[in-house]
Amino acid sequence: RKEVEQDPGPFNVPEGATVAFNCTYSNSASQSFFWYRQDCRKEPKLLMSVYSSGNEDGRFTAQLNRASQYISLLIRDSKLSDSATYLCVVNTGFQKLVFGTGTRLLVSP
Amino acid sequence: NAGVTQTPKFRVLKTGQSMTLLCAQDMNHEYMYWYRQDPGMGLRLIHYSVGEGTTAKGEVPDGYNVSRLKKQNFLLGLESAAPSQTSVYFCASSYSTGNTEAFFGQGTRLTVV
Numbered sequence: 630r631k632e633v634e635q636d637p638g639p640f641n642v643p644e645g646a647t648v649a650f651n652c653t654y655s656n657s658a659s660q661s662f663f664w665y666r667q668d669c670r671k672e673p674k675l676l677m678s679v680y681s682s683g684n685e686d687g688r689f690t691a692q693l694n695r696a697s698q699y700i701s702l703l704i705r706d707s708k709l710s711d712s713a714t715y716l717c718v719v720n721t722g723f724q725k726l727v728f729g730t731g732t733r734l735l736v737s738p
Numbered sequence: 739n740a741g742v743t744q745t746p747k748f749r750v751l752k753t754g755q756s757m758t759l760l761c762a763q764d765m766n767h768e769y770m771y772w773y774r775q776d777p778g779m780g781l782r783l784i785h786y787s788v789g790e791g792t793t794a795k796g797e798v799p800d801g802y803n804v805s806r807l808k809k810q811n812f813l814l815g816l817e818s819a820a821p822s823q824t825s826v827y828f829c830a831s832s833y834s835t836g837n838t839e840a841f842f843g844q845g846t847r848l849t850v851v
Contacts, residue, residue, distance in 0.1 A: 637778070663839075670845075671844070671845075672828060672842035672843060672844050672845055673781070673828070673842050674842070675839045675840070678839075716780070716781070718840075725771070725783055725786055725796060726771070726783075726830075726832075726840055727783070728773075728780050728781040728782075729780055730778065730779065730780035731780055
């Protein structure tokens, strides 16, 4: 079993739609969690950290469920510029970050 | 503010050749990482370093060596390149591995023929 698993997609949604991505992790001792965004042929960049209480940043909401070991990202009112690959990232506590394979989002007009 | 800089950005190697990828960061970060990214595989950790003079193996270390002689630099070496090492290589750095952001370089696209 992979340490971090994501649905690869692609998710094709129209502008204005709400879309949600899930990510599961296998190591119950994992300490911190993140969503990164990666545009085509570019480097990953931090989108947001994920806190136990859930957190929101504009149109983006991240949630963590430690009991079920999954993380979610909700994007409301999708924009064309949201088209990218979204990477779930877990700090397993062994001084390394483990990346999921990413979920590709395509927002169409 | 340069952040994380990787050189070179592109390279084509012949099987058996050697090369070194350089990563430099100007943020005084303790932690540095080398990842490779392949289609359908996501980013996989090759080697990492938790401080100057230290290195450790990641998930896919075979065929690669690293050195961290200076805090700001993390070098990735391929002693004898193989076609299986064709990939996009990303270097990253972070202040720690707690709840802190990792900053990535722009990547090196390596093709081994």
